Amino acid sequence: MKPIKLIVKTNSEKYPIIIGRNLISNLSQIFKTNSINFKKCLLVLDKNIPNKYVKQISRSLKRYEVYKFIYNANEKNKNQKNVNKILDLLLQKNFSRDDCLISIGGGITGDVAGFAAxxxxxxLKFVNIPTTLLSQVDSSVGGKxxxxxxxxxxxxxxxxQPKIVISDVEILKSLPFREVVCGYAEIVKHALIANKKFYNFLNKNINEVLKLRTPTIERSIYESCKVKKLIVEKDEKEKNLRKILNFGHTFAHAYEASLNFSxxxxxxEAVILGMKSAFEFSHSRKLITSKEFSSAIKHLNNSHFPISIKNYFTISKINQIISFMMRDKKNNSKNIKLMLIKKIGGPVIEKEFSDLAIKFFLKKRLIN
Incomplete structure (x- = not known):
């Protein structure tokens, strides 16, 4: 199957997303074809990337002066300390703005490397080579x-924004199945918020996607990126429309933080639980029909996905969850803003609720 190319056009940058197999063996040619020129590059490498892929990348970059920063990518290391380490190395090696920083890893690696760039x-020129399904369909698109x-x-x-995103599907074979599920959460989120036809495709082909089968996985990555691309192009800085990408995330980020990103x-997995919470909250408020609600919940209740917040939290954690929800970036009042879906495929609506209303909702879910 030939690589698929998708062009993202924002106010600040126009760049391609390349989706295909064995792309990392041909990086120099990809850069040349897409007019990405530099002499020196710093590879910010997730330490968990199998050595055979690192060797392929190194061979394909022989024409450049290459430096490496090995990064232990996890939520606790996603901090200013590691950003400073990258910046110090760039300064020590006398990088210029015409040189390049290349992120090779998942979303955490891309977030840290992109911030440093x-x-x-x-x-500094920034290239993103996402190596997890989650990062290929979500964090590598849109410049956050x-x-x-x-x-x-x-x-x-x-x-x-990056200069290019190179999504090599072959690397996904090295992922634990749990990480594939992690990426699928964002794929189905994009379908739920903006593309009913894509959601129906996923309903029929979920097992093929989770098994990373060609051409189903390539199509799923492409369709998922296309949803995010269209939203980001209209709202690069998350002033309005882009907020719909946060569907389920107000709950999800609070769940993660309450477990100290363990x-x-x-x-x-947090996003899956967050979307389920958002659907359940919408249904409790009669914002979505029972038919649409049942379809979405049935899909999200796949045996490979986390089923209930009761498996992770007790009632004693509710105040902490609410505290993190109150600090969400979308909030600008004493209330909590939630992105909610009226029907599969959109529209997504933004509504404010009191902390007491959400406490009552969470308490009911944790007791029943």
Whole structure:
């Protein structure tokens, strides 16, 4: 199957997303074809990437002066300390703004590397090679970068678009199945918020997607990226429309933070639980029909997905969850803003609710 190319056009940058197999063996040619020129590059490498892929990447970059920063990518290391390490290395090696920083890893690696690139001399060329399904369909598209603090997730960051995104489907074979599920969460989210036809396709082909079968996985990545591309092009800086991409995430980020970003619940699993909570909250408020609600919940109740917040939290955690929800970036009042769906495929609506209303909802879910 030939690589698929999708062009993202924002106010600040126009760049391609290339989706295909064995792309990392041909990076120099891809850069040349897409007019991405530099002499030096720093590879910010997730330490968990199998060595055989690192060797392929190194061979394909022989014409450049290459430096490497090995990064232990996890939510606790997604911080300013590691950004500073990258910046120090760029300074030590005398990088210029015409040189390049290449992120090779999942969403955490891309967020940290992209943030460092946005800071270095007010903007260094940035290339994103996402190596997880989650990052290929979500964080690599749209230019969001950021780090965590003790106050919450992604509260410090910037909007900084890459020069190119290269999504090599072959690398996905190295992922644990749990990470594939993690990526699927964002794929189905994009379908739920904006593309009923794509949702129906996923309903029929969910097992093929989870098994990373060609051409189903390539089509799923492409369709997912296309949804996000169209939204980002209309609202690059998340002033209005782009907020719909946060469907389920107000709950999800609070769930993650309340567990101190532990391995007990990864981001995609939190998003699945967050979307289920959002659907359940919508249904309790009669904002979505029972037919649409049942279809979505049935899909999200797949045996491979986390089923209930009761498996992760007790009533004693509710105040902490609410506290993190109150700090969400979307909020600008004492209430909590939620993105909710009226029907599968959209529209998504933004509504405010009191902390007491959401406490009551969570308490009911944790007791029953």
């Amino acid at each position: 946005s800071l270095f001399k007010r903007g 970068t950021g780090i965590n603090t003790s106050e919450g997730k992604n509260l410090i960051g910037s909007f900084y 391995k007990k619940l990864n981001h995609g």
